[in-house]
Amino acid sequence: MDTYDIFKQLTAGVRFTKKRAAPPSKPNTVNVAKETPQLKPVNKTVEDSDSGEDCSAADDFRLLADSGTGSAAADVPKRKKAKKQLSTEQAEQQQRAEEVSALRKQNLITVLGKDVPAPIRLFDDLSTGEYKLLPRLQENLLSYGFAQPTPIQMQALPVLLKDRALMACAPTGSGKTLAFLTPIINGLRTHKTTGLRALVLAPTRELAQQIYRECGELTRGTGLRTHFISKVSEARQQHGPECKQKYDILISTPNRVRFLLQQQPPLLDFKTIEWLVLDEADRLMEEGQNNFKEQLDDIYGACTHPQKRVAFFSATYTVPVAKWALRHLKNLVRITIGVQNSATDTVKQELLFVGSESGKLLAVREMVRQGLQPPVLVFVQSKDRAKQLFEELLYDGINVDVIHAERTQHQRDNCVRAFREGHIWVLICTELMGRGIDFKGVNLVINYDFPPSKISYIHRIGRTGRAGRPGRAVTFFTQDDTANLRSIAQIIKNSGGEVPEYMLQMKKVRKSEAKMRSKKPLDREDITTKIRAETPKNFVKLQKIEKAEKVLKQRNKTNKTEKSSINKSKKLAKVKDQIKGQAGSANGKVKKQKISK
Numbered sequence: 393m394d395t396y397d398i399f400k401q402l403t404a405g406v407r408f409t410k411k412r413a414a415p416p417s418k419p420n421t422v423n424v425a426k427e428t429p430q431l432k433p434v435n436k437t438v439e440d441s442d443s444g445e446d447c448s449a450a451d452d453f454r455l456l457a458d459s460g461t462g463s464a465a466a467d468v469p470k471r472k473k474a475k476k477q478l479s480t481e482q483a484e485q486q487q488r489a490e491e492v493s494a495l496r497k498q499n500l501i502t503v504l505g506k507d508v509p510a511p512i513r514l515f516d517d518l519s520t521g522e523y524k525l526l527p528r529l530q531e532n533l534l535s536y537g538f539a540q541p542t543p544i545q546m547q548a549l550p551v552l553l554k555d556r557a558l559m560a561c562a563p564t565g566s567g568k569t570l571a572f573l574t575p576i577i578n579g580l581r582t583h584k585t586t587g588l589r590a591l592v593l594a595p596t597r598e599l600a601q602q603i604y605r606e607c608g609e610l611t612r613g614t615g616l617r618t619h620f621i622s623k624v625s626e627a628r629q630q631h632g633p634e635c636k637q638k639y640d641i642l643i644s645t646p647n648r649v650r651f652l653l654q655q656q657p658p659l660l661d662f663k664t665i666e667w668l669v670l671d672e673a674d675r676l677m678e679e680g681q682n683n684f685k686e687q688l689d690d691i692y693g694a695c696t697h698p699q700k701r702v703a704f705f706s707a708t709y710t711v712p713v714a715k716w717a718l719r720h721l722k723n724l725v726r727i728t729i730g731v732q733n734s735a736t737d738t739v740k741q742e743l744l745f746v747g748s749e750s751g752k753l754l755a756v757r758e759m760v761r762q763g764l765q766p767p768v769l770v771f772v773q774s775k776d777r778a779k780q781l782f783e784e785l786l787y788d789g790i791n792v793d794v795i796h797a798e799r800t801q802h803q804r805d806n807c808v809r810a811f812r813e814g815h816i817w818v819l820i821c822t823e824l825m826g827r828g829i830d831f832k833g834v835n836l837v838i839n840y841d842f843p844p845s846k847i848s849y850i851h852r853i854g855r856t857g858r859a860g861r862p863g864r865a866v867t868f869f870t871q872d873d874t875a876n877l878r879s880i881a882q883i884i885k886n887s888g889g890e891v892p893e894y895m896l897q898m899k900k901v902r903k904s905e906a907k908m909r910s911k912k913p914l915d916r917e918d919i920t921t922k923i924r925a926e927t928p929k930n931f932v933k934l935q936k937i938e939k940a941e942k943v944l945k946q947r948n949k950t951n952k953t954e955k956s957s958i959n960k961s962k963k964l965a966k967v968k969d970q971i972k973g974q975a976g977s978a979n980g981k982v983k984k985q986k987i988s989k
């Protein structure tokens with residue numbers, strides 16, 4: 393039987409949608425994952441006889457996408473066992489391969505690449521045998537008290553501990569952070585003064601800070617030093633030449649890193665970087681203005697270490713990212729948990745038609761009236777709308793706050809902390825908090841504004857239903873949102889949710905239109921129901937007056953006789969009417985929409 397026959401046999405059941413590679417003209421090696429003699433199509437990388445390159449990115453990517461559920465061994469037709477008697481060693485290898493295949497299938501782990509290491513079952517598997525995890529790291533890992541590794545940890549940990557390049561796709565809230573931090577820390581072992589040896593990039597400062605905190609917990613007692621660039625202004629003195637030896641691991645966002653790289657002389661030196669990890673990799677590799685791809689190219693170019701390991705992590709991937717990884721990363725392993733680009737199945741997902749923009753406010757107030765289960769995250773599409781919704785809900789007696797890029801870092805930090813500590817029950821946010829942020833126990837996500845894409849939808853609702861806990865997501869939609877409705881409805885259906893059949897039958901929106909919508913959100917009617925003060929200055933004044941009135945009202949309740957505070961209330965009311973009077977006449981007859989409480 394020559395190689396071509398083996399190739400035919402091995403690829404039985406595999407669908408190549410592109411034109412099939414010409415049958416190898418001369419014998420070539422067909423590389424199959426050693427642990428699975430009965431080949432699973434997604435486990436194989438067929439070397440092309442001419443270039444010696446793996447099969448094309450698109451085929452490869454489609455293979456991964458097609459493999460869909462669990463270990464693809466399930467789809468490969470049972471093949472007759474080879475007649476000849478297997479030697480004991482071969483029988484053991486076969487047995488081991490079947491166990492690995494069963495474990496992957498049970499955890500919906502799909503792998504693609506050569507000689508992919510077997511998944512672990514328990515964290516303890518890392519301290520014995522071939523991995524021998526740093527004892528202190530093992531201790532820190534076990535101190536979390538997790539019963540067992542999540543599927544992505546089961547497979548990604550061995551792969552990264554074997555220094556392989558990795559592209560990992562796993563549902564939101566499934567423990568990807570631990571999956572990439574553990575191998576980095578194990579690889580670096582302890583502090584050295586040779587300069588930065590690991591770089592972890594995340595798309596937002598809040599997510600980078602969260603990873604930094606988790607890294608601090610995992611490196612406790614190892615001597616390793618981790619740095620997070622909180623303020624670029626401070627970074628200058630923190631990153632002068634003398635302190636290059638100060639840190640081992642840097643966690644940051646691409647724009648801060650590139651800014652320091654571009655200083656003359658550069659304030660960062662990445663020649664010694666042995667680990668480069670991109671969290672939310674598809675977001676980091678988005679092209680276009682104010683996206684990260686350009687910054688990433690500069691950073692990747694500065695990491696010149698010949699043996700650097702590169703790992704991408706995200707709950708969603710796009711073909712360009714997969715192609716880039718296949719082109720640039722040698723001996724790449726691809727891991728998918730469950731079905732690629734799908735929503736986590738721990739979230740009960742609902743679509744709610746609210747008629748019009750003003751209907752959304754009614755819907756939120758109705759949910760509040762029925763009793764919300766805090767903590768709740770409310771996503772809107774822009775910072776202006778976040779401010780407007782905040783102003784509306786502020787006086788509804790809800791513990792609400794708002795976070796967006798226009799707030800100072802100090803305000804953002806306080807807001808995140810207050811939400812994490814339960815002082816804030818409802819946090820209004822934009823896409824800034826849409827990815828990666830791990831708020832423990834968020835019970836409900838409300839998509840007040842329809843998500844700009846299915847990728848955004850998957851990440852937004854992934855702020856709840858984390859680490860296996862149940863969650864709930866309600867997505868408001870109006871007539872204007874029907875273009876994207878079908879794709880979101882399909883995501884909900886694919887993750888086990890109920891959707892009306894008509895939504896799945898709706899016309900598919902063209903890729904170009906979907907792309908345009910994901911970049912430029914819909915122009916929506918203002919949320920605010922108040923007559924807006926003519927000038928921002930007045931608007932701020934109004935806000936302050938209303939806050940002062942609220943405090944005085946509280947005080948008047950307690951001591952009625954307090955003359956001064958009653959006079960003060962009267963004075964405030966007078967100033968407020970003057971401002972509104974100005975605004976009212978200047979704005980013409982802006983009808984005040986009465987929203988019933």
Ligand SMILES: Nc1ncnc2c1ncn2[C@@H]1O[C@H](COP(=O)(O)OP(=O)(O)OP(=O)(O)O)[C@@H](O)[C@H]1O
Nearest residue numbers: 538540541542564565566567568569707828830859
């Ligand atoms: N093995 C485990 N068992 C249970 N919980 C875990 C395990 N590993 C991590 N977690 C917890 O799961 C939560 C989510 O982890 P993490 O933030 O790393 O998820 P993620 O996959 O990165 O999510 P996202 O895609 O939203 O970024 C965290 O609170 C983390 O402590």
